[in-house]
Amino acid sequence: MGGFVGSDPCAWLTWYADKKHWTAPAERRREHVDETKAVSRSRIDWLCRRRDVPLREKTLWRMLYETSAQAAEVLSVNIEKLDLANRQAPVVVKGGDTRWITWGTDTARLLPRLIAGRTSGPLFLSEYRPGPHRRATLDPDDICLETGRARPGYNRARILLGQYSDGLELHQLRHSSATHLGEANTSANVIMAKTGHKSLRSVQRYVQPGLAAVHTATETLSSPRRRG
Template identity: 30%
Template sequence: MVGSSAAGDDDLSWQLLPIRDDLAAALQDWRAWLRDERRLSVHTCRAYEGDIADFMGFMAGHHGGQLALTHLAAIDLGSFRSWLAARASDGATAATRARNLSALRSLFNWLDKTDRAFNPSIGQLQAPKRKQPLPRAVSRLDAKDILDRAEELAPEPWIAKRDRALLTLLYGAGLRIGEAVALNRSAMPSKPENAAIVVDGKGNKQRQVPLLPVVVEALARYRTLCPFPDTPDAPLFYGAKGKRLNADAARKVMRQVRQSLSLSDSVTPHALRHSFATHLLGADVDLRVIQDLLGHASLTSTQRYLDADIERLRAVYAKAHPRAKG
């Protein structure tokens, strides 16, 4: 939109920006402060300058003339958000927009500290949320090895069946670890045919999840050996001391298993849930069905699995296609 230059180019003035002399001088001083006081890298300085140049050009377009320091103090929250929205429309990622906001905060905080301009709206801006990367799905063979090794590593027979049942439930039904350990005995179906459980998910939203025969069988074997009460209000998964198994203890089991199998640190209980969704998607199960099974409030959350699968297919295609090999 407007030009900028690398930090350290002393002959750079902000001549290409539609700004008045007082603001140009302030920006020059801010640049020097970034370089000499903050000692930011040349790359970061250049990025910040480009961000501010774009912002000034955007605001000048809305203002309809040259900007002065007094104009910066009067910019409202909506205008800041409009610029960030425009950056998103131009294709800026959440990470880039987070840096855009860092540049704005740096400039406006410096203007405030040097008594040049104060804008209260800048403190109300929130950084865009970055998408958390999905864990890598485990292969079907690795999933089987995980279940077998969990049983082998357990210190007692009933704990061996518990650990296998728990991990089978995560992989075979796509539960979150917190959802699984919160289950009571009453959640278990009375008949193995067409078995399903009712899960209390995020936001206290309930969903019904069908259970595969292998899951029902693993749970039944565990319940047969479990030495603690089997009343309806009792926890489904007990810890070694007879209290409800907590999520951290379950994560510890998974950590021991993956270390024993020399698997990646990304192999966590949540990775089993992710693998459940990924393998269903690979079997051409409808995305909305997967959404219901996972308990996602929005299809957008489930869409991430499709995006990840497309990336996987693209990588496989690029590796296998003869043209990709030059």
């Protein structure tokens, strides 16, 4: 056996490890869990109020957070489908089903400025009109007849958020929304209805208490202040 003498299996493994022919069996590598997906409400508020951020991005990010919806769902919204009075709109989800997304006061304040009098077509529009070749490949529903501009894609939205936020991902807005709802003691059934998840197990991934909730809980362990 290549000059190895002896029948002790432990010695055999040691010899092969020393010779670097192979490494001895080791414990299975533990998967690292990312526990930083949810971000604070204050960070989201700060990001959406920055003066150097365009109105389109502010509205998209605020809407993603307040609706708890997926980015593809929000980007697919058309103006004529908006129910501005009731702060809701229908979106088509995977499988072709339709569900309603709802937003809050901050999004409601931004939407009229973003729409700017348009009555139909994509809610969110690209910065420039697509060229002839690009336009030929687009679905007619993705082009605004009033402006000639097109619905922006997911990748463009992802890149812009990363640039302005130093690496924040679109899904983190949805994750943060669900986490903050959970911290506010919103029932799991309501969170499921808002996020569009079909199972409680799926929702539980998103409603883990965030760091702010952990800090609040930690304060209960501190000694009561002495009365003056």
